[in-house]
Every structure is written in C-alpha cells, then in structure tokens.
Amino acid sequence: MAAPMCSTGWRRYLLWLAHDHLEFRIPEIQSIALAVGSQMEICDSDYDLKSHPFVELRLPSEEDARKIIGRSFLSRCLLELWGTGQTAEELHQVLRDYPTELSAPYMRQDTSFRYHVAAFGKTLTMRRKRDLIDALDFLPFQGRVDLKNAEHTFYILEDYGDDPTKTPEEPYRTFFGRWIGDGQRKLIDKYSVRKRHFIGETSMDAALSFVMANMAAARRNSVVFDPFVGTGSLLVSSAHFGSYVMGTDIDSHIIHGWGRSTRHNKKWRGEDENIRANLRQYGLEHLYLDVLISDAARSVWRPCQLFDAIVTDPPYGIRESSQRLGTKDNNFVREDDCELHNPTKTAYTLSDLLTDLLNYAAQHLVIHGRLVYWLPVYRPDYSEKILPRHPCLRLVSNCEQVLSTDISRRLICMEKVKEYQESDSAEIVVNPYREHNAIRDKYLLLAKEKKQKQRTREDTHTKTKPSEKPTEES
Ligand SMILES: C[S@@+](CC[C@H](N)C(=O)[O-])C[C@H]1O[C@@H](n2cnc3c(N)ncnc32)[C@H](O)[C@@H]1O
Secondary structure (H helix, E strand, O other): OOOOEOOOOOEEEEEEEOOOOHHHHHHHHHHHHHHOOOOOEEOOOOOOOOOOOEEEEEEOOHHHHHHHHOOOOOEEEEEEEEEEEOOHHHHHHHHHOOOHHHHHHHOOOOOEEEEEEEEEOOOOOHHHHHHHHHOOOOOOOOOEEOOOOOOEEEEEEEEOOOOHHHOOOOOOEEEEEEEEEEOOOOHHHHOOHHHOOOOOOOOOOHHHHHHHHHHOOOOOOOEEEEOOOOOOHHHHHHHHOOOEEEEEEOOHHHHHOOOEOOOOOOOEOOOOOOHHHHHHHOOOHHHEEEEEEOOOOOOOOOOOOOEEEEEEOOOOOOOOOOEEEOOOOOOOOOHHHOOOOOOOEEEOOHHHHHHHHHHHHHHHEEEEEEEEEEEEEEHHHOOHHHOOEEOOEEEEEEEEEEOOOOEEEEEEEEEEOOOOOOOOOOEOOOOOOOOOOHHHHHHHHHHHHHHHHHHHHHHHHHHHHHHHOOOOOO
C-alpha cells in the first residue's frame, strides 16, 4: 500500500468524478490545476481513467486542493485520502498505520466530526452503512459527533464498479478520507440556459460552457474572446471565473438582441435581451468588455497578442449556416454594402473556418494562451489527421462528445507555444471539411436514410397486418 505522503511532502487526495462527459473529466481537472497555479500529479492507477470515477491525486497543499475542487463541474467531491483497501481488513490496517501527526488535529476533543457513507455502483442499505461505521470503532476520535455542522467530515466510500449487470456482493475497493470540498455541479441549475435572460437556438448549455472555460484556464483578470459569440454563453462561464470577456458575431441581430425570440411564448426579443444583460443577470457585468459585429474570416485586430484565451463554438452549418462576408467569386466586401446591417454574404467552408480560427489564435493569443473549440466530426472519417494543426499551437486535449452513431463533436484544446511569424499557417492534413456544409450534408443524408428505413419498416408492418386480421369469411 502506498505511503500517505510522497517524498516531496505532498498529500494524497481522492477525486470522485461525476458520471458525466467521461472523457472530459481528467482534462478538465488538469486545466483547473493550471488555472489556479497549482502543481498536480495524477497517480498511476490500475483503472481506466476515462471511465473510472475515482482518481488518486497528489497535491502540494490543502489550499490548492480546495481551489481545484472549487472550480470543477465534472467532479463530485475531493477527499484527503487516509487509506484504501480491497477488503475491510486491508483498509483497517492501513488506517491503523496512518501517521498520528497527520490524523491528530482532526481527532482532538475540542473538534466535531461525522461520517458520510456512500457507494458507486450500488445503493447501500442503512444497515450496511451502520456496519461500516461501527467497524471503524478503533479510530481514536475524541471529538463530538455532529451530524449537521461537523467541523470535519469523513467519507467511507465503496466502489462496486460501473457494470450494473455485474454488481459484486462486496465492493472492489473501499476508500476512507477527509472531505475537502464538493465540485460546482449545483451551479449548473443556477446558470441553466432555461433561466437565462437572452438565449438563441444554439446557446451552449451551462455545464459544457463551464467545462470549456475551465479547459481554457479562464481566470481572474485574464481576457477571453469568442469570435462566434452568439448569445454569449461562453462569455458568461468565463466571466464566472473572473475573466474579462468580449466577442464578435457576423449577425447584427444577435449582437443587438433584435429580432424574433426563440422562446415559445414570445414573438419578438424584449428591450434588454442581449449579452450584456446576460452577464448582469449573474452579477458579472463589470467583466463585460464589448461585443462587435464582425466576420471571423477577417480579423478586426492588428496581429498582436490580445487574448489569454479564445473559447468558441463555431457554426457547423447544421442548425445555422456558416457564412462570411463577400461574394462567391471574391473575398471583398462590396463598397455599397459597407453601410448596411446585412451586407452580402457567401458560403464559408468549415475547412476555411477552422484554418482561419487557428491562424487567428496563433496571431492573437499570448504565449501559453489557450484555444478551446468544438470540431464537428463524421465519425467514420475520424483519424488524428483531420485535426487542424498550426506550428504555433500544441494540442492539449481532444475529447469526444457522441451526438449520434455517426456524428460527434470534439472539444479541442490547444496552447500557443511559439511566437507567430508570417510564414506560419494552419493546415488540415486529411481534410473532410472542404465542401460547404460538409458535415451538414452528411448529417442530413444520415437523417434521410434513417427516415427511409423507418418508413420501410412501417410499410412492411402495415402490409403484413391485413393477413393477420381475421377475414369476414373466417
Ligand atoms: C453555434 S453559434 C454560437 C452559439 C454561442 N456559443 C451561444 O452560446 O449562443 C455560432 C455563431 O456564429 C455566428 N457566425 C456564423 N458565421 C460567422 C462568421 N463568419 N463570423 C462571425 N460569426 C459567425 C452565428 O451568427 C452564430 O451566432
């Protein structure tokens, strides 16, 4: 069994991850450590980190531990790990050996404590919970038991695995630790898009917006930019972590908050439905820099380092078209269009959009700044070669969210690692994004095929039905 402290003096912690967006959980926690300026070691584990809910970490201090769990949207809680064992005897022996100098401050007479018993993969009976607590009678707690406001909470945590068809009688492993803090999942409801002042068809849901802001290491006094800002969900989540925020969108209606409402009980958007009001709703207006009507295909900024992070959800062409200014044959804005709110637009292929986005990030991010964006993928096409690359940007993480059997989107996180030079440019080695609406066409084709199959199934069903019915003669 590993020692409670490693040679550097760091303590062991147990992170209990939420069973949600499994692939995103470890990259989220690694990015948070960076955002709060903490070092962190993820200990080797026998488990598959992508699917398993328990991860052992080593952290330099409890303060760092609190900061990290206090930002996570994909974690349930963090414990200071006192011991773990595959059997009750093994766990009890480890706890007996736990150094007194580490346990004593939490066991003193003038403190209060309580136990919390929980399990992954099984619902425990009250009897089982009581037995687990009783079995720890040998621990020399001197303080008062306080079930409501204890100073120290100790978790007994059993792991029955994630296969509901093979739940074992006894847990695979039991953990014991001191509670440090809970993740921030309770905030997901507060920030829910349903309760948001200004929303649109493609507003990003609150949980993923927070995960994106975490991946971008958004933090106090940094500047975060969204070039496809829409209703500003990513500005809200980044501002929640203290970043100053700004964005652009090609659609003047969305920037001004004009036009038809997407709420079912309202026809037109109200007076104050705009991004600034969204930030105000959460007390974050002081972090609003501005939003501009602008085409992401043509940067309004001189090439200089402006942003600590670019966090964005570009249009894939499925629910909204991807467009840029100009006409089919040339890339220029017509002079007589300059005064219009709605100048001539033309198709913007995903291939151009993605390479523009990476070039933009390479030019405008500070060194170590992050680009976080969604890449739509037709799953049968996927290989690492379709990931857009840039000599100034290093891939940090690439997590898949499956949307249907054949379509997914990947949350890509990149870090700027090199100063931009004019000769540097983005490329996609194997490029499935060249056609306009490349993903939309595949998506629609799949939907059509699915409908066709369903119709055929229904036809076969109705054709066979009459013969099943008894005829008048019979
Ligand atoms: C998927 S939506 C972004 C949604 C946003 N994250 C939110 O939470 O509301 C993509 C946005 O990109 C905008 N857009 C499309 N083409 C653009 C372009 N060339 N330049 C800037 N914005 C563009 C669309 O108007 C749309 O608002």
